[in-house]
Amino acid sequence: MPGFPKLREDGYDLVVLGGGHAGLQAGLKTALLHHTAAILDRGPKYSRSYYAPRMANIPGWPTGISGHKLLDLQIAALGPWADRVGYFTPARASAVRATDDGFSVEFEWLKQPRVARGRALVLALGVVDRIPVVGGRIDPIFPWANAALVDFCVFCDGHELTGKSVGVIGADPFAVRTALDLVEFEPKSVELLTHGAPFLAGVPGPEREQLLAEMERAGIARHDPEMVGFDGIREKRWIVRFQDGSVREYDRGFSALGWYDLHGEIPRSLGARFDPDGYVVTDEDCRVLSDRTGEPIPGLYCVGDLRNGWNQIPEAWATAERAVIHACNFYL
Numbered sequence: 001m002p003g004f005p006k007l008r009e010d011g012y013d014l015v016v017l018g019g020g021h022a023g024l025q026a027g028l029k030t031a032l033l034h035h036t037a038a039i040l041d042r043g044p045k046y047s048r049s050y051y052a053p054r055m056a057n058i059p060g061w062p063t064g065i066s067g068h069k070l071l072d073l074q075i076a077a078l079g080p081w082a083d084r085v086g087y088f089t090p091a092r093a094s095a096v097r098a099t100d101d102g103f104s105v106e107f108e109w110l111k112q113p114r115v116a117r118g119r120a121l122v123l124a125l126g127v128v129d130r131i132p133v134v135g136g137r138i139d140p141i142f143p144w145a146n147a148a149l150v151d152f153c154v155f156c157d158g159h160e161l162t163g164k165s166v167g168v169i170g171a172d173p174f175a176v177r178t179a180l181d182l183v184e185f186e187p188k189s190v191e192l193l194t195h196g197a198p199f200l201a202g203v204p205g206p207e208r209e210q211l212l213a214e215m216e217r218a219g220i221a222r223h224d225p226e227m228v229g230f231d232g233i234r235e236k237r238w239i240v241r242f243q244d245g246s247v248r249e250y251d252r253g254f255s256a257l258g259w260y261d262l263h264g265e266i267p268r269s270l271g272a273r274f275d276p277d278g279y280v281v282t283d284e285d286c287r288v289l290s291d292r293t294g295e296p297i298p299g300l301y302c303v304g305d306l307r308n309g310w311n312q313i314p315e316a317w318a319t320a321e322r323a324v325i326h327a328c329n330f331y332l
């Protein structure tokens, strides 16, 4: 698709930061509404869904579709609109400035520093999962994650765990709550793997007691030693070797380590408000709210996972549609 687009020196109606599911949809919708957009994206392999082998909640794909293929299809959908939408990749946005007539975005494209100007700006940078570190590296888990034997998202994959034994990685309240949520899907068993990290460190007494009681009620066991390696990929199992020599075998693994990067830097530089979990706060039209006044920041939108809401692709699409329709009606 779009080969090497030409950067319009006179600027765009919209500049979209991030070309995952939300950013690509924002670009497409802009073209359909007869406006122009530049999508600046680091590349599909930085999208959260790039490593999702089979997504079951995408309408039109009754047997599921991979995140990789869905991104390719969304990129291809921009093809007919190349005169209105420039898809710049690999392009990394580094800074944004509000100007008198919109926004000015500094980015690097083809190793050259560039600037894109837009009358409105859509932040669609997504978020990045924290990956378990084993032996100082993050790649040991990749074959199991790519084979959908280790999952990351309760909403996306919880339904796959019914009747299965599950090892959940994590040691904090988020991990415990994730393990409790997974029990709702009626797995055969759930065991929390704290991977050598102090369990519920720093959690106040009453909350700790409550989490421990809920774990016990739900029958969630715990195994504390550090993980040192994995086996079982051929057998489609997740077999975990631990530092103390023990070995545990599960039908599925689940990483509950939270986020590595919530991409807060650019929205913070523009005065955005964040919720307690670190997501950008918007109104219903996905306008970013000012931290100072609580009012929408003119021309600034946030869509997809980065925005407070549910981290799902249909939501990424819906928020992109809302933002672009609003921007075209009000600012462009």
Ligand SMILES: Cc1cc2nc3c(=O)[nH]c(=O)nc-3n(C[C@H](O)[C@H](O)[C@H](O)COP(=O)(O)OP(=O)(O)OC[C@H]3O[C@@H](n4cnc5c(N)ncnc54)[C@H](O)[C@@H]3O)c2cc1C
Binding pocket: 017, 018, 019, 020, 021, 022, 023, 040, 041, 042, 043, 044, 045, 046, 047, 048, 049, 050, 051, 052, 054, 055, 056, 057, 067, 091, 092, 093, 094, 124, 125, 126, 127, 129, 151, 152, 153, 156, 157, 263, 303, 304, 305, 306, 311, 312, 313, 314, 316
């Ligand atoms: C393992 C897994 C399985 C999943 N399964 C499902 C599922 O079955 N169903 C479902 O609905 N959802 C699923 N999800 C969630 C889904 O992937 C996300 O909700 C979706 O990707 C969010 O879209 P987004 O556009 O907000 O972010 P992303 O798709 O993550 O895209 C963000 C984009 O921003 C770009 N970017 C980041 N920083 C910069 C920068 N500085 N400059 C330029 N570009 C930048 C990246 O290159 C990336 O392309 C799954 C997620 C994971 C991790």
